[in-house]
Amino acid sequence: MHKLARTQLPTQERLLYLFEDVGDTVRRRVQVPGSTKELKDARCISSGGYYVCRVDGKLYYIHRLLWIMRTGTWPVNEIDHRDGNRLNNSVANLRDAESCQNSWNMIPNAKNTSGYVGASWCKSTKTWRGTIKARNKWYCQGGYSTAAEAHAWYLQMVVKLRGGFTNENTANA
Secondary structure (H helix, E strand, O other): OOOEEOOOOOOHHHHHHHHHEOOEEEEEEEEEOOOOOEEEEEEEOOOOOOEEEEEEEEEEEEHHHHHHHOOOOOOEEEEEEEEOOOOOOOOOHHEEHHHHHHOOOOOOOOOOOOHHHHHHEEEEOEEEEEEEEEOOOOEEEEEEOOOOHHHHHHHHHHHHHHHHOOOOOOOOO
């Protein structure tokens, strides 16, 4: 697949001319000979799991195009999918986020064995502990009897340290 364009995006005017915003994706406006404009799905899924489409010969992430179409401005940072679903490009699910904030919202690691984000077993104390990293600093609180208690501490710290940036669907991994 071609390298996806990330920095130079077409204007809002150009995008609104080419596409219709249909919630979580776009439809290309195609001129059909002898009839009015017909709307056609313009997306495909990239190897990274995002909707993409071509604009003037370049490949773009659809969530970035929709951001411009809806706000009239380029994203300042990255576009974060609140629920972690890369295909959900609804207005309520997209937000501008710094790179570190976007990484805080990632889907949990497949090696997670506790069943909870931010909760792990401490062999030396034989208790559960909550851990969280924010702005290159680790925070840890141990002594919990269950993974759910450690996770509850983690969720409190998410609000305190990250301003709520976490994957809403990973309260229980």
